[in-house]
Amino acid sequence: MSPxxxxxxxxxxxxxxxxxxxxxxxxxxxxxxxxxxxxFLCAILSGPESIAPSQWLPAALGESPRYESAEQAxxxxxxxxxxxxxxxxxxxxxxxxxxxxxxPDQSSEYDYETWCRAYLEGVDFSPVxxxxxxxxxxxxxxxxxxxxxxGELSVQTRRRLxxxxxxxxxxxxxxxxxxxxxxxxxxxxxxxxxxxxxKSAAAVGRDDPCPCGSGKDFKRCCGAPDRLH
Numbered sequence: 001m002s003p004x005x006x007x008x009x010x011x012x013x014x015x016x017x018x019x020x021x022x023x024x025x026x027x028x029x030x031x032x033x034x035x036x037x038x039x040f041l042c043a044i045l046s047g048p049e050s051i052a053p054s055q056w057l058p059a060a061l062g063e064s065p066r067y068e069s070a071e072q073a074x075x076x077x078x079x080x081x082x083x084x085x086x087x088x089x090x091x092x093x094x095x096x097x098x099x100x101x102x103x104p105d106q107s108s109e110y111d112y113e114t115w116c117r118a119y120l121e122g123v124d125f126s127p128v129x130x131x132x133x134x135x136x137x138x139x140x141x142x143x144x145x146x147x148x149x150x151g152e153l154s155v156q157t158r159r160r161l162x163x164x165x166x167x168x169x170x171x172x173x174x175x176x177x178x179x180x181x182x183x184x185x186x187x188x189x190x191x192x193x194x195x196x197x198x199k200s201a202a203a204v205g206r207d208d209p210c211p212c213g214s215g216k217d218f219k220r221c222c223g224a225p226d227r228l229h
Contacts, residue, residue, distance in 0.1 A: 043122025
């Protein structure tokens with residue numbers, strides 16, 4: 001049997017192996033659980049800028065894993081990267097994720113809060129602010145179900161909602177989560193593909209930073225009489 005490719009989705013056995021590794025002594029309690037990793041990666045893959053694995057891996061696995069061997073290190077990283085690629089492929093294809101969700105016991109609700117908190121951690125990990133990069137109102141609206149399920153509603157909002165209304169809101173957000181995650185990914189994908197619009201020269205002061213992004217004052221860059229961009 002040929003070895004799995006990076007693009008091959010993880011089997012049930014491989015998912016279980018990854019889950020076991022993340023919870024092992026190798027990571028000294030610093031690695032994310034599998035549900036946290038999935039939520040975190042969904043945000044990493046869906047933001048306004050691409051984030052390299054070299055940047056997010058320490059946040060996901062901790063700074064100093066104690067692998068027992070080079071083979072174990074390779075196994076762990078291969079599983080994580082295949083899980084990453086599997087998640088990326090589902091988002092790109094517009095397919096609803098097979099959510100990794102746990103529940104404390106059989107009588108409890110699935111734990112959406114942990115997943116959504118990890119997603120918001122991925123949002124905060126972005127090198128650029130989501131709300132400042134996109135339309136703040138649109139971004140806030142898109143993130144609202146995730147914020148709600150993460151237990152991050154403001155005290156004022158919680159006070160305004162009666163217990164039965166809050167329960168209905170939470171149930172609605174759970175049902176909408178799969179679509180919301182895809183909507184956010186599509187939102188940023190469209191904005192990444194759209195070329196940046198520069199301010200016109202008339203709207204830029206001579207001492208303002210040049211809108212071309214050079215870092216120079218406008219008068220010493222695109223606004224200089226002898227310069228053409």
